[in-house]
Amino acid sequence: MECLFCKIVKKETPAYIIAENEVILAILDAYPASDGHVLLITKKHFPNIAEIDEQSWKYLLPLMKKIINKLKNTNLPTLPQGFNIISNMNEIASQSIFHFHLHIVPKYEKNKGFIWTTKPELKYDLNQVAEKLK
Numbered sequence: 001m002e003c004l005f006c007k008i009v010k011k012e013t014p015a016y017i018i019a020e021n022e023v024i025l026a027i028l029d030a031y032p033a034s035d036g037h038v039l040l041i042t043k044k045h046f047p048n049i050a051e052i053d054e055q056s057w058k059y060l061l062p063l064m065k066k067i068i069n070k071l072k073n074t075n076l077p078t079l080p081q082g083f084n085i086i087s088n089m090n091e092i093a094s095q096s097i098f099h100f101h102l103h104i105v106p107k108y109e110k111n112k113g114f115i116w117t118t119k120p121e122l123k124y125d126l127n128q129v130a131e132k133l134k
């Protein structure tokens with residue numbers, strides 16, 4: 001089966017397109033975490049964020065900024081107080097469509113929309129982790 005986002009890019013599958021440039025398409029998420037939840041997808045198929053090319057990064061960031069500014073000034077029905085910008089990579093990290101996409105999730109209230117959870121019970125040696133990652 002062909003990739004859903006490739007079909008949206010080719011206009012074979014309908015989507016709520018809100019903006020685009022030469023490389024990136026911005027659509028509303030069909031399963032929003034909050035009002036105004038937008039997906040930025042590359043017009044070219046890349047499996048995930050680690051695979052996208054330099055040109056995609058170059059075109060992605062200005063469009064992301066433009067959409068955030070639009071959302072900041074749009075009542076849906078209220079103005080968002082913040083945003084979560086997320087890209088899930090691989091199934092274990094909740095990626096469900098294996099075509100790069102970046103979520104822009106407006107945050108209206110602390111306990112609604114995307115919820116960031118930390119794990120205070122996790123204890124490990126940060127020095128050791130930092131050394132391994134250098």
Ligand SMILES: [Zn+2]
Nearest residue numbers: 003006045099
């Ligand atoms: Zn695709």
